[in-house]
Amino acid sequence: MHPYYGPGVQFWGQENAWWMWLASMLMYLLFWGVVSIIAIRMFRKYCVKAQYPTVKGDRAMSILIERYARGEIDSEEFKRIKADL
The missing domain is CATH 1.20.5 (Single alpha-helices involved in coiled-coils or other helix-helix interfaces)
Incomplete structure (x- = not known):
């Protein structure tokens, strides 16, 4: 052993x-x-x-929505940028 x-x-x-x-x-x-x-x-x-x-457009769209919610851009500019995205 x-x-x-x-x-x-x-x-x-x-x-x-x-x-x-x-x-x-x-x-x-x-x-x-x-x-x-x-x-x-x-x-x-x-x-x-x-x-x-991940989709690259999601981050850009969330930034756009935040800017619109804060009032930095108006609805016309929001729609124009959203169409580009």
């Missing part, structure tokens, strides 16, 4: 190496946490945005 298995294990010459299970568990949690974060970010970057492409 391997010297690090079984009863009476002495890890690095220590009889009481109770902290090793805690360190091992934390390393596994850290590893899988980092892997999960990377996977989620890649999914959001490549899959979600690919399903919903």
Whole structure:
């Protein structure tokens, strides 16, 4: 049997190496946490945005509507610019 298995294990010459299970568990949690974060970010970057492409006219139209709502342009100019968009 391997010297690090079984009863009476002495890890690095220590009889009481109770902290090793805690360190091992934390390393596994850290590893899988980092892997999960990377996977989620890649999914959001490549899959979600690919399903919903952005339309460039939407931003211009929202700016036009905001300008009209603030009173910066009148209805004739609003209709003219809207027709161009």
